[in-house]
Each structure stands twice: as C-alpha cells, then as structure tokens.
Amino acid sequence: MRKRLLTLAAAAGLLAASVVVPAAPAMAAPTFKVPFKCGQAWSGQTRTNHSPAYSIDFNRTDDLGDPVVASAPGTVDRVTDLGGTSYGKYVRINHGNGYTTYYAHLNGFNVSVGQSVGYGRVIGYVGSTGGSTGPHLHYEQRLNGNDIQIRFNGALALYWGTKTYTSDNGCSSGAGSGTVNTSGTALTVRSGPGTGYTAVGTVADGTRVTIYCQTTGTSVTGTYGTSSIWDRIGSGRYIADAYVHTGYDGFIPNVPRC
Numbered sequence: 001m002r003k004r005l006l007t008l009a010a011a012a013g014l015l016a017a018s019v020v021v022p023a024a025p026a027m028a029a030p031t032f033k034v035p036f037k038c039g040q041a042w043s044g045q046t047r048t049n050h051s052p053a054y055s056i057d058f059n060r061t062d063d064l065g066d067p068v069v070a071s072a073p074g075t076v077d078r079v080t081d082l083g084g085t086s087y088g089k090y091v092r093i094n095h096g097n098g099y100t101t102y103y104a105h106l107n108g109f110n111v112s113v114g115q116s117v118g119y120g121r122v123i124g125y126v127g128s129t130g131g132s133t134g135p136h137l138h139y140e141q142r143l144n145g146n147d148i149q150i151r152f153n154g155a156l157a158l159y160w161g162t163k164t165y166t167s168d169n170g171c172s173s174g175a176g177s178g179t180v181n182t183s184g185t186a187l188t189v190r191s192g193p194g195t196g197y198t199a200v201g202t203v204a205d206g207t208r209v210t211i212y213c214q215t216t217g218t219s220v221t222g223t224y225g226t227s228s229i230w231d232r233i234g235s236g237r238y239i240a241d242a243y244v245h246t247g248y249d250g251f252i253p254n255v256p257r258c
C-alpha cells in the first residue's frame, strides 16, 4: 500500500496526525500487459467495425507462428477450436473478479483447460484460423462477459486507429517487495490469505519482505487503510497488505496473483 497525503485535512486541523485516511479499495482489474513476449513491438489496430468493438488485432512482420502469451495471471478456462468460423482456435483466460481475456485465430495451443498461467506464459501461436483472412492475433478484454476498452499497464489503448505496443510482459522476475509498517507491534503471518487462517509466525515492524504473489482475502484495516489484498511472503506464509508499504495502492504491477 501507499500512504495517502493528508494535506487538506491537516491544514483544516480536522484530523490528528495519527489518523490514517483509508486507501482506495483494491482495484479489481488485473494489470493487463501486451500479450507477447518481453521487448517485442506489435502493431495493434482498433476499428469501429470490429466485432466485438473494443478488440485489438495485432500484427508484426512474419508473425505466423509467433508465441502469444498470457496478458495477466489467471486460469485457462477455454481451449476451443471452432473450425473455419469465428475465432477458430482460441484460448480464454479467467483472471477473477469477472475479468477474462480472449486470444483468437491461433495456429495452435500451448495450454490446457484448468491450467494456471502467469505473466509471460506462452499459451498458443499466432495463426489465421476461423474467420480470419491472414495471420494476426485477435485479442479482447472482457468484464462479466462484455468487451471493454483494452488497457495495458492501466493505460487505455488507442481508439480508434493503429498504434505500436511494446511488451513488458514477463520482463521482471515477478517478485515484489515491501516494508512492514505496524508502528511497533509484530505483524501476524497466516497460513492463508485471511484472518481466519492459522497464525504461523510474526514479522517485526520494519522488516523488508519479498512478495512472491498477491491475492484477495479478508479485508483488513491497517497502517495504509483498508484492503483485502494479502501478500505471500513464503510458502504458506501470508501477511495483510494493509500493513505493508509497497509503493502501490492496489496490486503491485508485475507481481503475479497467487
């Protein structure tokens, strides 16, 4: 979490210095990344006659067979071949909280249904299957089944037109870090992401921790406000993100979901 500024409240003398304004609730949207390998530049086109409207068609030179990667951590819930129509061979990833992504017209698959995927994981290969007339990746982000305007690292894609998107997907190791801030008391470490899980230890105030993945669990009010995000700091070891200074109000970009 990141500390919010108290400038206005402090100036008005309404709040004692020790009162912490709750941070905004954790953003439900995953941090989506360009669905290609780290460092690759792809031309992405949006157009008003596309179906669904907010999809992006991606191309680059000689792209047939190029790897397509998961744009955010999640679980593969469709690996489907519609034959010569529509999406042809496509993969859908469920990212939780109602978010899914679609990868269509694939030449082939590299995942199966039920598989957990993280950033940078190859899920299939660019093709021209289904209703496609030439190799490209048709990509969608959906919320509760409806296509939404696509964002990469939180930034809106270009509507409407063609733009080059450079991938930072899978560029980092995927681990993050933070500093425990409890103002003195040791922070309880739980076996899972919630206060109902068994206490398996403590970490002292001021401890620098490595965050291997983040997930949502029970809501906790701590030093940095109220949050349902939990940080996994080891095998079977979770701490409430509301007590951890990570520099981010929500999930840490590049750190996978558990």
Ligand SMILES: [Zn+2]
Pocket: 050, 055, 056, 057, 137, 138, 139
């Ligand atoms: Zn398309």
